[in-house]
Amino acid sequence: MPDVASVADRVKRLIVDNLHLEGLRPEMIDEEAPLFGEGLGLDSVDALELVVAVEKEFGIKIKSNEIGRDAFASVASLSRFIAGRL
Amino acid sequence: MVITALGTAGAHGCGRAGLARALAAGMPPPATEVDRSGGFHRAGGAGRALLTPIAALVPWVPPAEARRMGPPSRLAVAAARMALADCGSNPALLAGPGTAVVLSTAFGPTSFSEALLRQILLDSPEAASPYLFTESVANAPAAQIAIACGARGANVTLCQREAGPLLAVGRGAAEVAAGRAERALVGAVDEMSPLLHAMLDRFGALARPREIARPFDRRRAGVVAADGATVLLLETAAAAARDGRQPLARVRGWGSAFDPSAPPTGWGRGSEALGRALRRLLARCGVQDIQEIDRIASGASGSRAGDRLEAQVLRAAWGAAALPPVLAPKGVTGEYGGGFLAAAVLAAAGVDGVAAAPTAGFDAPDPELGVSPHDGTPLPPLRALLASSLAAGGAAAWLVLGPP
């Protein structure tokens, strides 16, 4: 089983590198906090941008109906989702 | 119909004061080296443009908001906010269904379109970035203005090259005049990406080897490209008076025409017909005698063919009568980015020295044209100003402005 913690580190790095959130560093991201709405306050387009980055980084394919669901609720849930696909 | 605010961003910086000073002095801001590392530019080609200092936009569009905006959206939203600040109004003025937005752009968001195409064509379509796509559509700046200001009236983006800015003013004015909007934010935005700059050079549009715009000059050799945005607030005189907003200038009329002899990327030979169209427009605006127009703000830019047609159209419209003083602000503002529109409004507003500004880049008249732009000699206050722009491809747009 791939190491979820290292996946999470890479996901946080993707968020910082791709979503242009001013002043954000990976260590500032709470893995359990909501990504959308509150928490980081990302929206649907941010989600899609993150999906493109995740697909490229991890070499996986994410289906349209998987986006915005529970898998994407937080960094932690997204990392578990990705790890399950590796 | 009156203009009660003007926001403008360009190489001169942000706000109209800097632009007004440059115009009055006949001194263009310094042009900047365009990034040629993409390899699109040709050796010996033009390499400079009048570019807006990005840092100057930050106070108007903070990073948290700008993070998903492309360059044109940032410019446009900044200019809209500058306009609001210019008239000292509460943001609540613009929020609601009564505010229309009409913007023009000559080429749309070119840097994001290019980046998106790189992803799709060189990497893979699956690498296409949603950020880039949403901001690569021509209407992104107008949509962002609407979101930033809460403007829920009509939202229209026009693409008609160099005639776009005056067309956008006319369109917005029509919305207000017909009662479909209470007010309109109107204007123009262009970015000048390295690829676009290189393409304009390949079409021979840019001034070389000396990168100076020389409107109407015998040695004119092309335009100096610029980026930027200008946004005006248009409303009825009654609404402005009711809210205590002082008009900058009056809009007396607007109109447009087309020259079907023009090729898609150039100017044609239809000056006589365009001259007649201009006469018809002036008559519709209630200008009984063409000599009531005592100032012209010409869109002449240093283009050999464009300036020639502009001169021919003005001569055709004026016939035997002498032309009034002709201002040619693109010697200072460059071509694209809305600077010309701002300059025309500042001239009509009677801002110090702008309405009698010397023409940057002009040294010697071209005998073929029979038009010499103004040399900076003081002039009496103007009563009616005609702004004129002729687009590559054939469109023509005019605006008749008056003092406040």
Added chain:
Amino acid sequence: MPMGATAATPAELAGAKSGRAGRRVAVSGAGAVSGFGWGVEPLWQGLCAGATAIRPFSRFDHRSHRTHVAAEVPPPPQGSVPVAGRSAGGRRSASDRSGRQLSLADRFALAAAGEAAAAAGLDAALPGLPEGAGGVFFGSSTGGMWEGEGFVAELFGGRRGALHAIASQQVNGPGDAVARRYGFTGPVETVSSACASGALAIGAALAALRAGEVEVALAGGADSLCQLTYGGFNSLRAVDEEPCRPFRAGRAGMSIGEGAAVLVLEPLERVLARGARPLAELAGAGSACDAFHMTAPEPEGAGAAAAIAAALEDAGIEPADVDFVNAHATGTQLNDDAEWRALERIFGERARRLPVTATKAGVGHLLGCSGAIEALVTVLSLARGELHPVPAAADAIDGSCPAALVTGRPLALPAARAALSTSLAFGGSNAALIFRRWTGPSP
């Protein structure tokens, strides 16, 4: 009210708010190019048969794109499409000489304009119109981008690229090409407001005609398939792998199409004076912006409803006078939900019974041209007295947006009084048009 006049009085403003203050405007001709073929008849027949033109396409290699279908325009019937012709006064225009400067979108536009002009009985008359009398009001989202992509691909590969391939890239290319073809010297403008472009252009033509700025307007739009928009909408995961199924429960996104649509618009008296019969009357236009989000519609449909209300007011009619709707209906979850809310706001209880058709299910989303081709279909629906069905689909209408979608056979509506065509754009710009059935000289 004369165009360009000085500040209007309050009374003038009040009167000008309703279309009744200006002269009536008629649609005298229509032309189209779509995935069903070149011409109005293939379009109409395809739509009425409940067919879809959305299928695997060959314009570019889509194997690496996320989806693989689109409503691509088939090749024109051999020799039937004049690509370039003589312009006014027998002088050849620049675009005639160098046919290679015409993009595919330009060619679509010219074909549609030619068909529309002929249908209006004006193809001989248009080049000879008085100065300033003819104008073009067009919508496009990408113009000649397809050709531009070829050029840019060359550049990315370190090659020079041929300038003619990028010369036609401009968004205003198709509209300008039409103006050049007929030698028009009146207003020529291109709107590029995404999916509302075509409808906004038609609305601009209406205003110009009422104000006396033009006597004949060619209004419409053109867009061609290109990788930028195909890949772009796919990046938003907004495109269905299957042909779109607007308003249905399992709908999974939009389908992209291409083509052109042109309406000939003239003052009603002018059409009648030459003994021609209007196809329909263009009664009103309205627009409003969501000012909500760059891609998602405002979920309560308030902006769309505002545009529809403005169009109704402009036409001087009530919602109860509208007998069917040609909906924007892209087939995305969000659009159809928001659009339904807007229809409910305007039509109330009646919304559930008001016949609705969704042209995009047949020809896909023509982007900058979509408002124009759907306006054209709305005009045909009124003129021919029937509303086309959408293609059959397995899933039921979504209970949360229960539009009375026409399915199976065309719905006969010979007595329809007025129709609404809606366009809800990416970026939140909404436009609505109201057409009235032409019933004869005495209204």
